[in-house]
Amino acid sequence: MARPIICSSMAEAVAGIPDGIQLLVPGFGPGTPANLLTALYDAGVKDMHVYANSVGLPQGASDGRKTLNDLIAARRVRKVTAAFTAPTHPSQASVPADMIRAGAMEAELVPQGTLAERVRAGGAGIPAFFTPAGVGTLTAQGKEHREFNGRMYVMEHAIFADYAFIRAWKADTLGNLIYRRSARNFNPIFAMGAAHTIVEVEEPIVPAGELDPDQIHTPGVVIERLVQIPADGYFREVPR
């Protein structure tokens, strides 16, 4: 296991990422790796399969950051797996939904807990699991079902992606991470669920040994690259 590389810029942090990757993008409002996504947009990486909670968020934030929706609108995403692929109500406009409807992008709609658990399983060496969520709905169609203790469950397969982008609050030079409040959301799970995990950090990265080992949410052994968010970077999620 190599020590994580501490990059000096967002461009360096995303350098060398090839086309065609599977990419995990956490965030639930807070906790979105906005700086890495913007750098990835600028780097031109395309043909990606992106896993995220939602692709329904507005694109084109006024402060210049790029969101997943910007990547989608620029046709850089071949497929999305998400718990929100479209607004529930048709009156709300959505570029990703229009593209999915037109066949310009593939989509896989999954229950939110199933998305979280699929990546958790992938990062934990578990190939598949059974869940009651979605049984009797369209999302379980065509999937293997099995009864346990008199209740029906659907089998869901694990996800282990090529890359994960992570947003952390604190980090040390060995990549040990701490998240803040509900910015945690999918971050610790996605950090474990990919072969290459790249982290943007809000607070100054501290020397190894300065963070309390008992307070670490994600162990640095799974981190490949770390980058400090620059002073002029994106620190806050755009409020709805």
Next chain:
Amino acid sequence: MTSHEAAPGKERMSRDFLAAVIARRFPKGWLVNLGVGMPTMVGGYVHPDQEIVFTSENGVIGYAGIASGADIDHDTVNAGVQFVTLQAGAAIVHHADSFALIRRGMNDVTVLGSYEVAQDGSFANWRTSKGEWDNLGGIGGAMDLAACAQQVWIMMEHTTRENGPRLLEHCTLPVTAPDGVTMVFTDLGVFSVRDGRFTLEEHAPGWTPDEIAALTGAPLEVSPTVTEVQFPT
């Protein structure tokens, strides 16, 4: 036809009224999940003595209410990505642990909005189109919650904008869960869902059971103890 033309002079219960009615029905100490949209209003009407713990799919266990002004913390949001404040003793976990708690049945109830609910306890709240399965929609955590919470309460408008029924014999939209709804709270009344039928338990002030049944798309039983909904004090 608008609802006013359908029932001239008849006022329906406001969302706040309904939120208060739902909030005061939680037994002491319940662990409660509130869905995005209308149900988030319920949080504003619980009494401290109820000792309710609100959970949110994004891993917040014990949020107090919607934050404003100086109380806003940009990293602290609920499932609707609204800024919230935390109760003393709140805990925050990641998404997989949050749904672990949901799946193992920790939530006494989830209160969800819906487009349709049927007498078999099924409901539909994640897409408004009926076409072929195209992987389009907004499920969020609703399927996990609906399958695993101890109870599913639906908070919704009784009719569509065109005054068509939303309480139906069968859902016409793709369902969120094929069963599980136990109570429905609409702007016209409070309904239990049991043994494949709707029962009117409480009616909106000024509305008769017959008037409500006329706007319901499934047989409606009337509880022998039916009363008018009281605004909780």
